[in-house]
Amino acid sequence: MSIAIAVSGLVKRFGRTRALDGLELTVHSGEVHGFVGPNGAGKTTTLRILLGLLRADAGQIQLLGGDPWRDAVALHRRLAYVPGDVTLWPSLTGGEIIDLLGRLQGGLDPRRRAALLERFDLDPRKRARSYSKGNRQKVALIAALASEAEMLILDEPTSGLDPLMEAAFQACIREEQARGRTVLLSSHILAEVEALCDRVSIIRAGRTVVSGTIAELRRRTHTTISAELVAPPPGLAATPGVRDLTVDGTSVRFTVDGEGLEQALRLLASAGVRSLTSQPPTLEQLFLHHYTGGAHEQEVAHHEAV
Amino acid sequence: MKPSDLAGTTTLLRLTLRRDRWLLPLWVLLPALLIWGQLSFLAALPDWQGFLRELTTNPLTSAWLGPVVPLSVAGAVLWRGAIQGAIVLMLGALLTVVRHTRAEEEAGRSELIRGRAVGRLAQLNAALALALAASLAAGLLVSAVSVGGGLPAEGAVVLGLTLAVAGWLMAGLGALGAQLLGSARAARGAGLALVAASLVTMVLNHAGGGYTGWAWLSPLSWYRVTRPFAGDDGRAMLVLAALSAAPIGVAYVVAARRDLGGGLWQERPGPATAAPGLRSPLALAWRLQRGLTIGWAIALGLVSAAAGAIVPSVSSDIGTMLSTLWPERWVRFVEAVGSQEAFLAVSLYILLILVSGYGISAVLRLRDEEQAQRAELLLARPVSRSQWMASHVLIGAAGAAGILLAVGLGAGLGWGLAVGDLGATLPLALGLSVAKIPVAWVLVGAAALAYGLLPRWAAAASWGVLGALVLLELLWEAQLVSWSMLLASPFAYAHYTIPPRELAISPLLGLVALAGMLAAIGGLGFRRRDLS
Numbered sequence: 001m002s003i004a005i006a007v008s009g010l011v012k013r014f015g016r017t018r019a020l021d022g023l024e025l026t027v028h029s030g031e032v033h034g035f036v037g038p039n040g041a042g043k044t045t046t047l048r049i050l051l052g053l054l055r056a057d058a059g060q061i062q063l064l065g066g067d068p069w070r071d072a073v074a075l076h077r078r079l080a081y082v083p084g085d086v087t088l089w090p091s092l093t094g095g096e097i098i099d100l101l102g103r104l105q106g107g108l109d110p111r112r113r114a115a116l117l118e119r120f121d122l123d124p125r126k127r128a129r130s131y132s133k134g135n136r137q138k139v140a141l142i143a144a145l146a147s148e149a150e151m152l153i154l155d156e157p158t159s160g161l162d163p164l165m166e167a168a169f170q171a172c173i174r175e176e177q178a179r180g181r182t183v184l185l186s187s188h189i190l191a192e193v194e195a196l197c198d199r200v201s202i203i204r205a206g207r208t209v210v211s212g213t214i215a216e217l218r219r220r221t222h223t224t225i226s227a228e229l230v231a232p233p234p235g236l237a238a239t240p241g242v243r244d245l246t247v248d249g250t251s252v253r254f255t256v257d258g259e260g261l262e263q264a265l266r267l268l269a270s271a272g273v274r275s276l277t278s279q280p281p282t283l284e285q286l287f288l289h290h291y292t293g294g295a296h297e298q299e300v301a302h303h304e305a306v
Numbered sequence: 307m308k309p310s311d312l313a314g315t316t317t318l319l320r321l322t323l324r325r326d327r328w329l330l331p332l333w334v335l336l337p338a339l340l341i342w343g344q345l346s347f348l349a350a351l352p353d354w355q356g357f358l359r360e361l362t363t364n365p366l367t368s369a370w371l372g373p374v375v376p377l378s379v380a381g382a383v384l385w386r387g388a389i390q391g392a393i394v395l396m397l398g399a400l401l402t403v404v405r406h407t408r409a410e411e412e413a414g415r416s417e418l419i420r421g422r423a424v425g426r427l428a429q430l431n432a433a434l435a436l437a438l439a440a441s442l443a444a445g446l447l448v449s450a451v452s453v454g455g456g457l458p459a460e461g462a463v464v465l466g467l468t469l470a471v472a473g474w475l476m477a478g479l480g481a482l483g484a485q486l487l488g489s490a491r492a493a494r495g496a497g498l499a500l501v502a503a504s505l506v507t508m509v510l511n512h513a514g515g516g517y518t519g520w521a522w523l524s525p526l527s528w529y530r531v532t533r534p535f536a537g538d539d540g541r542a543m544l545v546l547a548a549l550s551a552a553p554i555g556v557a558y559v560v561a562a563r564r565d566l567g568g569g570l571w572q573e574r575p576g577p578a579t580a581a582p583g584l585r586s587p588l589a590l591a592w593r594l595q596r597g598l599t600i601g602w603a604i605a606l607g608l609v610s611a612a613a614g615a616i617v618p619s620v621s622s623d624i625g626t627m628l629s630t631l632w633p634e635r636w637v638r639f640v641e642a643v644g645s646q647e648a649f650l651a652v653s654l655y656i657l658l659i660l661v662s663g664y665g666i667s668a669v670l671r672l673r674d675e676e677q678a679q680r681a682e683l684l685l686a687r688p689v690s691r692s693q694w695m696a697s698h699v700l701i702g703a704a705g706a707a708g709i710l711l712a713v714g715l716g717a718g719l720g721w722g723l724a725v726g727d728l729g730a731t732l733p734l735a736l737g738l739s740v741a742k743i744p745v746a747w748v749l750v751g752a753a754a755l756a757y758g759l760l761p762r763w764a765a766a767a768s769w770g771v772l773g774a775l776v777l778l779e780l781l782w783e784a785q786l787v788s789w790s791m792l793l794a795s796p797f798a799y800a801h802y803t804i805p806p807r808e809l810a811i812s813p814l815l816g817l818v819a820l821a822g823m824l825a826a827i828g829g830l831g832f833r834r835r836d837l838s
Binding site for chain 2 (some may be wrong): 053077104106125128143
C-alpha cells in the first residue's frame, strides 16, 4: 500500500509557543484516517502545513509524493480541503461560491453538483451572509466533494451539521472511500470517527500520542472486570497490569491492560468464578485516556516503536 | 419605545469606551489641535492683515474656501479650521456609530449581547450616546482653545457647537444607515458618500460667494449659517440641531421594529450558478471590489465636473500679495497659465490624494481576506500566492486609473460645457488626470509591499506613507521645505505647478517602474511567509 501522507518530526513554532513538537502522521492511500485530539492540540496547524499555508520549522513532510510548501499549486490540483471555520464572501451566493471553487480546480460535473445540493438540502440562491454555520460548511463540503480530487482534507467538517446531514456526510465519505479516494478527517465526533475511519491518530500538545486502528487502540487500554468468586483470589494485586483493585469479601473489581489479562483471568478461575462481567473501554474512555495524558510516556514510546 | 428596550445601556457604554480608548481621543482632540494650529500660525505671521486680505481676494483660494468672514484672526481660523474640524468630527462620529452597531451585528457579537438582559435598543443607544457626547466634547474643546487664543467667548461657543452639531448629524445618519443597510461596509460607504457630497455643496456655496442656500446642505459650511464671531446666529444654530436630531429619531424607530441581522430590504435570492466569467481570483477580486470602485469613479467624476463647471467663475485677476505668501514656483505657474487653469490643476491634485487612498484600501482588502480566512479557501485550491495577491493589487491599480480617467473626463466636460468649448478643455483635463495615474500606482505598490512584508502593520504603514507625503506637500506650501526636497515624493512628478504641456514623460515612467518593483518585492515577501 502506498503512502499518501508521511510526516515525521514536524515542528511549528508561533513566537515562543511550540504548536507542533515532533508530530508524526502516516496516511495510506485509499484509507480514511481519523485525526483527533483535544482543542489546541495542533490539528488545524498540521492541516494548514499540509496545505502549504504555513511553513514547517522542522521535520519531513511528504504529501502525494511532493513538498506541500514548494509544490503547493501542483498538489492542490489533486486534493480538496474543507476548513474548520468556513467563512465565505458575504455578497456571493452559495451556488456562485461552489462554482468558483470548482472552476479553480478545473471544473465541476454539473450532475454531481446538483446531486450533492439535493443530498445536503442546500439552497444555492441564498447570499452567503444569510447562511448559518452549518450551511456555510455545506457549501465548502459540496465544493470539495464535487471535485475530482484524489484526496480530501477535512477539518471538523460536520461540527455545525444536524444528525440528518451528519448521516448524509458519512454516506458520502463511504462512497468516496469506495472510489479509492484518501480522506484525512479531523473530527471531535467520536461516533463519526468510529464509523468512518480505518485508522486513527491521536495527538496532544503537538505530538502524536498513539496511532492505529480502533481495535488496536482498544487492546492497548484497560478492561474493567468485576467478579463474584468462591474464595478471595491470591496474588491479584501483584499481577502486572492490574490496577484499581478493590476486594470486598469474595467480590473483586479491577482494571487490567491487554498484557495482564490472561494471567488475571487464570487467577480468578483458580479461585472459582460464580459470576463475571468484563467491560471494554468505551470510545469516550479510550480518547479521554489519551487526551488527558493518561497514557504514560513509556506507553507512548512503546506505541511509537510498534 | 419601552424603558426595558434600553436596559443595559450603561454597561454597553462602558464596553464601547473600553474598545475605543485609543481611537476616541484621537478624533475628539484633533479638531481642537487644528484650531490651535491655525491660531498659532496666524500669531506667528508678521503681517496677518495683509495675509487675510490676500486670502479673501485671491480667486483661487476663495473659489475653494470662500471669503474670510469676519476679516480678522477669528475669521481666518474659521476659514480653514472650521471645515477641517467638521470633516474630522463627521468621520469620527460616523465610523464610531457604525463600528458599535452594524459591525457588531455582522460579526455575530450582538447576538452574544442580546442574549443577555439587554434591551433591543441598548447597543444603538450606547453607540449614539458615545458619538454624541464625544462630538460635544470635541466642540467644547474647540471653544476652549479659541477662548484661550483670545477670541470672543460667545463666538467660540457658537463655533464649538456648530462643529458638534455636524458630528451629531453624521452620528444620526450613520445610525440610520446601520439600521437600513444590510452590512457595515454599505453603511460606512453611504456615510462617506454623504461626506463627499457635503464637500461638493460646500464648494458650490463658496463659488456662489459663501452665503447661498447650499450652505444649509453642507455641514462643512454650517459655520456660514451660524456665523460665529460675525453675528452669532443662535436661532439658526437651534434649527441645525433639530435637523441633526431627525435621523437619530428615525434610526430608533427602525431599530425597534427590525430583526437582528436584518435590514430594511429583504434579501432577494441571487443566482444559483456563477456567471461564466467568475473563474479566477482576478474575476473574484473584481466582483468583490467593483461596487466600491464604480461608486468612487461616479462620486469623484461628479466632484470634478462641479470643479470644472466653477472654473469660468474664477476671477482671472492675480492677487497682489501672491508672491510673498506662496512658493515662487506656484507664483510663476499661476502667472504662466492663469488663475482658471491653476484652479483646475489644484482641484485635480487634491482628488489625486483621495484616489491614492482608494488604491491603498483596495490593496488592503488582501489583509481583510486573509484575516477572515477566505484567502485560504482559494489558496487551498490550485491558486498560487502570487496569482491571488496580484488579483487585488491589479484591481487597485486599474481602479485608481479608471477613477482618475473619470476625474479627467468629469472636469473636462464640466469646464467645457460651462464655456462651450470641449475641444480645448477635455484634452487638458484628461492630460492632467492621466499624468497622475503613475503617482497613485506608487501608493498601490507601497501598500502591496507593506502587505507582503509586514502584514500586521500593512494598514498603518500604507496610510502613514500617504499621510507623510501629504504633510511634506503642506510643508512645501508653507515654504518650510524646498522643491528639491519635495522631489523625494512621487506627488512632485505630477505636481499641480507643472503646466500640462511641460509634464516630463520619463519620470512618470520611472514611477510606474518603481510601483511595479514595490509590488514585486511585496509579492516575494508574501510567498515566503505564513498565512495568518
